[in-house]
Amino acid sequence: MKHTFDIAVFEGDGIGPEITQPTVEILQKLAGQSDAYELTFKDAPAGAAHYAKTGASLPEASMDIARQSDAILLSAMGLPNVRYDDGTEISPQIDLRKALVLFAGVRPVTIKAGQTTPLNLPAGREVDFVLIRESTEGLFHTQGRGEVTKDEARETLLITRDISEKLFKFAFDLAKTRKSTGRSPGKVTCVDKANVFRAFAFFREMFDAEAAKHPDIAADHAYVDATALWMVQKPWDFDVMVTENMFGDILSDLGAGLMGGLGLAPSADIGLDHAVFQPCHGSAPDIAGQNAANPMAMILSAAMMLDWLGLRYDNPVMVADGVRLREAVETVVAKGAILTRDLGGTASTTQAADAVWGALA
Numbered sequence: 001m002k003h004t005f006d007i008a009v010f011e012g013d014g015i016g017p018e019i020t021q022p023t024v025e026i027l028q029k030l031a032g033q034s035d036a037y038e039l040t041f042k043d044a045p046a047g048a049a050h051y052a053k054t055g056a057s058l059p060e061a062s063m064d065i066a067r068q069s070d071a072i073l074l075s076a077m078g079l080p081n082v083r084y085d086d087g088t089e090i091s092p093q094i095d096l097r098k099a100l101v102l103f104a105g106v107r108p109v110t111i112k113a114g115q116t117t118p119l120n121l122p123a124g125r126e127v128d129f130v131l132i133r134e135s136t137e138g139l140f141h142t143q144g145r146g147e148v149t150k151d152e153a154r155e156t157l158l159i160t161r162d163i164s165e166k167l168f169k170f171a172f173d174l175a176k177t178r179k180s181t182g183r184s185p186g187k188v189t190c191v192d193k194a195n196v197f198r199a200f201a202f203f204r205e206m207f208d209a210e211a212a213k214h215p216d217i218a219a220d221h222a223y224v225d226a227t228a229l230w231m232v233q234k235p236w237d238f239d240v241m242v243t244e245n246m247f248g249d250i251l252s253d254l255g256a257g258l259m260g261g262l263g264l265a266p267s268a269d270i271g272l273d274h275a276v277f278q279p280c281h282g283s284a285p286d287i288a289g290q291n292a293a294n295p296m297a298m299i300l301s302a303a304m305m306l307d308w309l310g311l312r313y314d315n316p317v318m319v320a321d322g323v324r325l326r327e328a329v330e331t332v333v334a335k336g337a338i339l340t341r342d343l344g345g346t347a348s349t350t351q352a353a354d355a356v357w358g359a360l361a
């Protein structure tokens with residue numbers, strides 16, 4: 001059982017530092033409550049502001065810190081007014097996903113009793129599914145290398161057997177874990193556009209091959225357009241969904257909207273050797289520097305990190321602390337007394353984070 005874990009911290013741009021600081025403090029206090037594990041944190045400079053200052057968006061020294069760490073905590077990176085010459089934004093989080101082969105973008109969507117949602121959920125209904133977004137290829141394959149002439153622009157979608165097989169194995173393993181903990185009945189849905197594109201027929205074929213190895217887990221398919229509809233009409237029907245990079249990027253923001261906003265949407269980008277934990281939202285420059293950002297998505301991402309490390313290194317106390325931290329956020333959200341502006345409240349970032357710690361202690 002491993003005891004000390006090195007965490008690389010990318011505090012990023014905009015609201016990044018404001019939500020990183022209380023999250024790291026909570027993690028330090030949690031670890032300090034037991035002898036089961038210790039966490040050390042190392043800052044890794046990167047992002048749009050760093051690029052504007054130094055010309056490097058993801059310096060090699062920060063990549064080294066990431067590679068040598070046990071897990072990576074990242075807030076958000078990018079600023080709309082800082083761009084490369086080709087007109088696209090600085091997005092080191094994508095570079096990290098590609099460099100560390102973090103193929104599984106895990107984006108949970110949960111709506112618990114008491115949580116505000118734009119959905120008109122039937123009484124007693126809760127929502128609990130996980131969207132897995134492939135995060136290294138798909139339509140992001142030619143990112144930064146698309147061909148643009150005066151009259152045409154082209155980007156290429158790439159689906160590989162190597163990554164797809166790893167992705168589908170990950171999805172079925174996750175469905176098994178969820179089923180074994182009683183959290184779900186055990187189902188994986190492949191979300192694609194196999195009615196139109198050969199690439200997605202190929203994607204689906206590999207999904208079916210993996211599904212055949214797991215007779216204990218139900219498997220089905222859904223087209224991405226219908227999935228957007230069903231996520232609104234009957235989101236409780238989903239358990240684990242797995243999809244291509246761009247489809248997952250878009251559907252995960254829809255999922256965040258169902259949960260009441262980006263401020264409650266955590267994520268993890270997981271590979272075979274590394275993992276990055278970061279909220280789904282961006283750097284929110286419109287509210288940066290005001291102590292007004294919602295820290296919950298970042299704290300929930302930190303809870304996912306504890307869970308991942310605990311399972312990977314056989315440390316049950318870390319897994320339990322991950323659950324405690326997630327439940328503390330759920331308690332604060334369900335009570336509704338201390339919420340940030342995005343959730344209809346007036347609390348500051350600091351007050352919201354303190355409330356989570358209060359619910360834990």
Ligand SMILES: NC(=O)c1ccc[n+]([C@@H]2O[C@H](COP(=O)([O-])OP(=O)(O)OC[C@H]3O[C@@H](n4cnc5c(N)ncnc54)[C@H](O)[C@@H]3O)[C@@H](O)[C@H]2O)c1
Pocket residue numbers: 015075076077078079080089093262263278279280281282283284285286287292293294295297340342
């Ligand atoms: N994973 C990432 O690092 C990531 C994700 C999305 C966008 N971005 C980058 O962030 C910048 C801003 O992008 P955007 O405006 O499209 O998306 P955004 O997620 O930053 O903001 C969208 C809206 O949600 C609000 N919001 C987001 N997070 C919030 C929080 N924690 N608390 C309260 N409100 C919150 C913002 O104030 C804004 O109104 C861009 O440079 C973009 O490229 C980064």
Ligand SMILES: CC(C)[C@H](C(=O)O)[C@@H](O)C(=O)O
Pocket residue numbers: 078091094249280282
């Ligand atoms: C900001 C952007 C580069 C990023 C992505 O496309 O992956 C974001 O939308 C996300 O969902 O993490």
